[in-house]
Amino acid sequence: MNPSAAAVSWNKFAAIQELGLLQSTSTTTAAGEEYNKNGNVNGVAGVAGGTTLSVLRVAVRARPLQQDELTDYKTCKECVSYTSDGRGVLVGKRIFAFDRVYGPMVGQEDVYLDCVKPLVDSCCAGYNATVLAYGQTGSGKTFTMGCGKNVPLLPETELGILPRAIRQLYSSIEERSSDAEFLIKCAFVEIHNEEIKDLLHPATPSKSISVREDAHGDIILAGVKEEVVTSFENMIRCLEYGSMFRTTGSTMMNQHSSRSHAIFTIIVEQRSLVHKLNALSNDVITAKFHLVDLAGSERVKRTGAVGMSFKESVTINCGLLALGNVISALGDERKKGRHVPYRQSKLTRVLQDSLGGNSRTCMIACISTAEINLEETLNTLKYANRACNIRNKPIINHDLHAIMLNQALQRELLLTTRMCCMDLEHGTSEPYSLENSLQCTSSLLQCLVEYRGREILPLDDVNAPLKSACHECEKREKQCLKLHEQIQESQFLVGKLQQEMHQLQTERDRYQVLLQPLAPLAALGMKPLLVLENVAKSLACCTLPRICFEQGLLHPKFPDHVAFLHKDATYKLDPSFPADDSLYPMISLPNSSIAGRDQEDIGWMQIVEFDDEKDHSWMSKQEDTMMIKDMAKPKMHIQISNIQLHRSVPMKWTMLITLSVVSLLLRRFSRVRQ
Ligand SMILES: Nc1ncnc2c1ncn2[C@@H]1O[C@H](COP(=O)(O)OP(=O)(O)OP(=O)(O)O)[C@@H](O)[C@H]1O
Known part of the structure; x- marks a missing residue:
């Protein structure tokens, strides 16, 4: 702080004190002395009932005369002076002492560091905090709070409390990122004509917003939506957005006068990341920081308010009067324990925690130094003076x-x-x-x-x-979920398998009928099903005679000739062979399976019986001919020639062919036996 602006020395202050001119000396200095004694920036006043009491800190800030005031002889005269210790202010013949007094030369940063920085720190530690700017219209409340428009465009020196507090909050969060996790929310409301408006959600009807007390006695604004903000820039955007909807007007005393009480609330939720032995101690702490720019107290005559503005002025003054009554009730030792009229206005109800409740609070009383405003300045100082004795009971807010x-x-x-x-x-x-x-x-x-x-x-x-x-x-x-899925899949599979089993049973029955003729094979020591299976497999990739041969279907006692017969097949005689008894019918596959193919593609099989001694020359003419010697008739051969089964023949057909072959063979066997 820059105390250089002090115009009155401490000696003069003491002299006036001796003359008995000091207002409420005992009460006002009490707070200040305690402040000094404890050396505690939060104004810790003592311990009561296990709760540490915190004195409401009161600071006074005088704004410099504006350009237009300096050029007007009526307004250019100053009436305020200060004590050198930076705690006393002299107006006319009266002197007041506060926790801090800032002269017109004190900059925004000094006010912030002195009054608000400790509150941001305590908010990060889990305590509720409040900063209130009170004063006559045009005395610099909005300027001090920094909740006007165009905040990002302001030079650093002009930045008010709000942007500085937000900046400090985010830098604290960053510093503590390794040991705590933070969730920051904000809300911005105004109280205008005894109605609460959500400035961040202006479409919300005022009627849907109400002030309530929760189960723990904390004051909450039901119906006001809190915005989660993750950065300094985002919160400044919220501040600017809300400021746009704030009710302002032009009065004779201030061109851009705030016609409402504005409350910007920052909610700091934090969870420690440092694990303790008892995991439950790792709880959530929530703290609320209210930054309040009150509407200016005003004398209607001077502001020139008429019509709606007049009504506005009246409600503003009513709200401030109710606030004054609460302050009196809380600050006056004689009224201790009596009813505190928080319910007199919306403003006092919303600020219930901040005044005499669970909060560390600082009031900044803004004054004008111009002599023309002397009466208002005196009223402001008296008002602020009463607040000096208020003691709050801040506690860490565990969730x-x-x-x-x-x-x-x-x-x-x-x-x-x-x-x-x-x-x-x-x-x-x-x-x-x-x-x-x-x-x-x-x-x-x-x-x-x-x-x-x-x-x-x-x-x-x-x-x-x-x-x-x-x-x-x-x-x-x-x-x-996985188990449910597996059960469903299994059920589906069971159904499918049952269906397949049924089909297979039908098929098996059919094959059993077909396999009946194979019984004699078993009698010969062959396994009919195995034989059939092997033949079927081989048919898909080999030529039929070789298969027959390889599978031992051509028994040593094999008959001298064989033919293929099937009920669905088309039979043709090969015209190139003489039509005598030795020529057997040629077999082709059923028409359905050869559709669109050349007959040659499917292949032909000719089985002919001949005596090689008699007709040797014919044999040599044939390609792809296989001779099978019948041991029983050494001179007789079976010639199977030019046999190719197309590989695309479905298994069903190869099985049927095989069955045909087998049944034919069996018939031949029985013939041989006879
Ligand atoms: N400390 C200061 N230094 C420089 N200019 C200031 C200071 N305080 C206030 N002002 C200027 O004084 C004028 C009035 O200030 P401001 O609007 O903040 O008053 P107010 O108390 O909020 O008024 P109202 O209650 O009518 O809204 C503004 O132009 C502002 O820039």
């Missing part, structure tokens, strides 16, 4: 509801785990009971998440035990 939910969740998890272990041990684990427990746990988790209003953060950010509980829950849910 009790979150702790309770946390504990319930822990118990539920423990129970679920125990039940699962018991079930597993006794082999009585039932998926549905497990599922029920999991559902219960997950609804508890959901409850906690909704309560915290942390939709934008992943669930596992709530805290460490919850994180692992969440993880476990997710894992089990996935397992359940």
Whole structure:
């Protein structure tokens, strides 16, 4: 702080004190002395009932005369002087002492560092905090608070309390990022004509907003939507956006006069990342920081308010009067323990925590130094003087509801785990009971998440035990889902297999009928089914005679000739062979399977019996001829020539062909036996 502006020395201050001119000396200095004694920037006043009391700090700021005031002889004369210790202010013949007095030369930064920085620090430690700017219209409240328009365009020296506090808050968060996790929200409301308006959501009707007290006695603004903000820039944008909707007007005393009380609230939620032995101690702390730019107190005669402005002026003054009454009730030792009229106005109701409640509060009384405003300045100083004795009871705001939910969740998890272990041990684990427990746990988790209003953060950010509980829950849910899927798949497979089994049974019955003729093969020591299978396989890749040969179908006692017959086949005689008894019918595959193909492509098989001694020359003419010697008739050969079965022949047909071959062979066998 720059105390150079002090115009009155401490000696003069003491002299006036001796003359008995000092207003409310005992009360005002009491606060100041305590402040000095404790050397505590938060104005700690003592301990009562286990709660540390905090004195409401009061500072006075005088604004310099404006250019137009300096050029007007009526307004250019000053009436305010200051003590050299920076705590006393002299107006006319009266002197007042406060925690701090800032002369017109004191810059924005000094005011901020002195009055607000400690509050931001304590807010980061979990205490509620409030800064109130009070004063006559045009005395510099909006300038001091820094909640006017075009904040980003202002030079650093002109930045008010709000942008500086936001900047400090984010830098504190960054510094503490390794040991705590923060969620920052903000809300911006104005109280105009006894109606609350959500400046960040101007479409919200005022009627849907109400001031309530929650179960813990904290004051909440029901119906006002809080915005989650992740950076300094975002919050400044919120500030600017809300300022655009603030009710302002031009009066004879201030061209851009705020016609409402504006409250910008920063909500700081934090969770420690430093794990302690007891995981539940790792709870959530929430602190609210109200930055209040009150509407200016004014004398209607001087502001020239008429019509709507007149009504506005009246309600502004009523609100400030109610605030004054609350301040009196809280600050006057004689009225101690009496009813505090918080409900007299919306303003006092909203600020209930900040005045005499759970908050560290600083009031900055803004004054004009011009002699023309002497009366208003005196009123402001008297008003602020009464606030010096107010003692608040700030406490760290642990989120009790979150702790309770946390504990319930822990118990539920423990129970679920125990039940699962018991079930597993006794082999009585039932998926549905497990599922029920999991559902219960997950609804508890959901409850906690909704309560915290942390939709934008992943669930596992709530805290460490919850994180692992969440993880476990997710894992089990996935397992359940997977099991359900597997059951469904298996059921489908069973159905399919039953259908296939039915088809196979029908097929088997059919083949059994077909296989009846194979019984004699078994009598010969051959395994009919195996033979059939091998033949069918080989048919798909080899020539038929070779197969027959390789599979031993051509028994040593094989008859001298063989022919293929099938009911669906088309038979043709090869015209190139003489039509005598030795020529057997040629076989082709059924028409359906050769559609669109050349007959040659499918191949022809000719089986002919001849005596090689007689007709040797014919044999040599043939290609792809296979001679099979009949041991029983050494001179007789079976010639199977030019046999190719197309590979695309379906298995069904190869089976039928094979069956035909086999049945033919059998018939030949029986003939041979006869
Ligand atoms: N400390 C200061 N240094 C320089 N200029 C200041 C200072 N305080 C206020 N002003 C100027 O004085 C004028 C009035 O200030 P401001 O609008 O902040 O008053 P106010 O108390 O908010 O008025 P109202 O109650 O009518 O809204 C503005 O032009 C502002 O820039």
